[in-house]
Amino acid sequence: MAERSFEVSRLPGFATIAIAVFVLLYLPIATLVVFSFNSGPSIAVWQGWSLHWYSDAWNNEAVKGATFRSLIIATAASAIATTVATMAALGTTRRAAFGGQTFIYVVINQPLMVPEIVTAVALLILFGVIKQATGYQGLAYLIIAHAAFCTPFAYLPIRARLEGMDLSLETAASDLYANPWQTFRHVTLPLLAPGIAAGAMLAFVISLDDVVITEFVKSGGQDTLPTYMLGQMRRAITPEVNAISTALLGLTIVLLTLFFILTRKKN
Amino acid sequence: MTQKVAITAQNVVKAFGQGAAAVRALDNVSVEIAAGEFFTLLGPSGCGKTTLLRLIAGFEMPTAGTILIDGADVTEKPPNHRPVNTVFQSYALFPHLTVAENIGFGLKMQGRPKAEVAATTAEMLELVKLEQMADRKTSQLSGGQQQRVALARALAPRPKVLLLDEPLSALDLKLRKEMQVELKRLQTETGITFVFVTHDQEEALTMSDRIAVMSAGKIQQIGAPRDIYTRPVNRFVASFIGETNFLPVDPSPHGARLSTGDVIAADGDGTVLIVRPEQLRLGPAGVGAGLAAKVTGVVYFGTDIHVNLMLADGTALTARVPSPVDGGADFATGQDVAVTFQPGAARLIRE
Numbered sequence: 001m002a003e004r005s006f007e008v009s010r011l012p013g014f015a016t017i018a019i020a021v022f023v024l025l026y027l028p029i030a031t032l033v034v035f036s037f038n039s040g041p042s043i044a045v046w047q048g049w050s051l052h053w054y055s056d057a058w059n060n061e062a063v064k065g066a067t068f069r070s071l072i073i074a075t076a077a078s079a080i081a082t083t084v085a086t087m088a089a090l091g092t093t094r095r096a097a098f099g100g101q102t103f104i105y106v107v108i109n110q111p112l113m114v115p116e117i118v119t120a121v122a123l124l125i126l127f128g129v130i131k132q133a134t135g136y137q138g139l140a141y142l143i144i145a146h147a148a149f150c151t152p153f154a155y156l157p158i159r160a161r162l163e164g165m166d167l168s169l170e171t172a173a174s175d176l177y178a179n180p181w182q183t184f185r186h187v188t189l190p191l192l193a194p195g196i197a198a199g200a201m202l203a204f205v206i207s208l209d210d211v212v213i214t215e216f217v218k219s220g221g222q223d224t225l226p227t228y229m230l231g232q233m234r235r236a237i238t239p240e241v242n243a244i245s246t247a248l249l250g251l252t253i254v255l256l257t258l259f260f261i262l263t264r265k266k267n
Numbered sequence: 268m269t270q271k272v273a274i275t276a277q278n279v280v281k282a283f284g285q286g287a288a289a290v291r292a293l294d295n296v297s298v299e300i301a302a303g304e305f306f307t308l309l310g311p312s313g314c315g316k317t318t319l320l321r322l323i324a325g326f327e328m329p330t331a332g333t334i335l336i337d338g339a340d341v342t343e344k345p346p347n348h349r350p351v352n353t354v355f356q357s358y359a360l361f362p363h364l365t366v367a368e369n370i371g372f373g374l375k376m377q378g379r380p381k382a383e384v385a386a387t388t389a390e391m392l393e394l395v396k397l398e399q400m401a402d403r404k405t406s407q408l409s410g411g412q413q414q415r416v417a418l419a420r421a422l423a424p425r426p427k428v429l430l431l432d433e434p435l436s437a438l439d440l441k442l443r444k445e446m447q448v449e450l451k452r453l454q455t456e457t458g459i460t461f462v463f464v465t466h467d468q469e470e471a472l473t474m475s476d477r478i479a480v481m482s483a484g485k486i487q488q489i490g491a492p493r494d495i496y497t498r499p500v501n502r503f504v505a506s507f508i509g510e511t512n513f514l515p516v517d518p519s520p521h522g523a524r525l526s527t528g529d530v531i532a533a534d535g536d537g538t539v540l541i542v543r544p545e546q547l548r549l550g551p552a553g554v555g556a557g558l559a560a561k562v563t564g565v566v567y568f569g570t571d572i573h574v575n576l577m578l579a580d581g582t583a584l585t586a587r588v589p590s591p592v593d594g595g596a597d598f599a600t601g602q603d604v605a606v607t608f609q610p611g612a613a614r615l616i617r618e
Contacts (some may be wrong), residue, residue, distance in 0.1 A: 166357065166359065168355050169359050169361060169362075171355075171359065172353070172355060172359040173361075173376075174325075174326075174345065174346040174347050175326075175346045175347075175353045176347075176352065176376055176421075176424065177347045177376040177377045177424065178347055178372075178376040179347055179376075186376075187361060191362070191363055
């Protein structure tokens, strides 16, 4: 057999290290998924296959309520965040460079940099004042809080898409008698749509997953799925939590797969 | 020319940047382009030709000056209110639309009835011979086909003027030659005024009715291709269009006196004598008239050869003569020759 040229996969120990890394990454998740099918009440002792924790979770009113709440918040928050992010992305890419542009980027992306716990405490205090003043206790607080920290996640793919777009397309549209609104409607928006969809999905997943800010901001009886699970952990823990996590994992995988398909470079 | 004027630019200035750092991309440019004309803006990159085109299209606003299209002042109007369409260097085809939708875009934006959009689109597809491609996405087309879609899209709304920004530069040589013929045909068939930007002098010479040679934000010369080639007004135009020999001279009552003392009959006015390489004749040294020169090199070009020469005073010249295989005389480096000018070939220009 002829001598092969250098190839990283032929270095000694390559396969061992690669396998070790994948085991470390996925063993916990695999364990979680496997024990969601445990017939017994333990998350550590295997007692045989069963789907009853899924049906338990499905029939648990508290889980249903939390799931429903999570979906409402994630849908509303990602819709607001995506709209705001789209406008922000247009405002920062579709005009002449202006003084303080970097500052604007920093402000938009602030939730990525400020520790979540700081935002959580700040929102707790602010919303506390508003709750006192208005008496309103509804889900709007959670939706606004989620929209705020989801905005940068929606902003990044949308801005990337806008920056990658050939500006001469919009010039060509105006040359072909499109007014600014028609140019946006017929050229910019259709070309931006994959970026907007990707941003919305990312925002949705981030909102669905949030614990810290939700825990601080929620009023009584406003548990989302993650905070419900956190609450369960404090009591007797059963594979029901595994079943819910597995379902969330499945949903997230679907959304992130769509995200990667949408943001994939053409050609 | 007594024809109608399609475009008038009056004292147009375009400066980029502010204050002392401002760069004048266009420096007081005035030009009139006649209706139905194939007009070319020719010059090296950075000469302002594309800036002038973008000002006519309305993508940029002039710093000073006025632009009229078909007699109407459009200086302040946005591109969608100007009766001109552009073929972009990058084509700028809409990737999310089909070929037919791309071509119909302008008419649709103008709010024309659906039937008219469909009919004109079909007509344009036929004009550029892309009937089979109507429902394709533009990314599925070759470069030459994309080029033709870009042309059809710009022609579909029947603009008063078609602006073409180096549209052939992305094509390979063979396709470029075909498209030159195609463009000329389209211009003749449609009768639309074409304003064509290029840095390729051959493209300009073969296609244009008139050429404006630009350099450093100014128009150096406007004229028919033949005028520009045979009667350039200055050194820039003479060197940019074709190859030219430049000889410093002193004025003399009978023409121009070279530093070798020879006097050459020449038209024009100025202190530089120009003569095209193909207008030089080489003969044996010492026989009859002619400037004494030494051959310093011979370069073979297929149909002809370029003979590099040096005059007694050290001035370098190039002569283009028929290739030896075609019956021309051969030359060797170091050989002495006599250089004669074709009658009327030498011209005097200003620096």
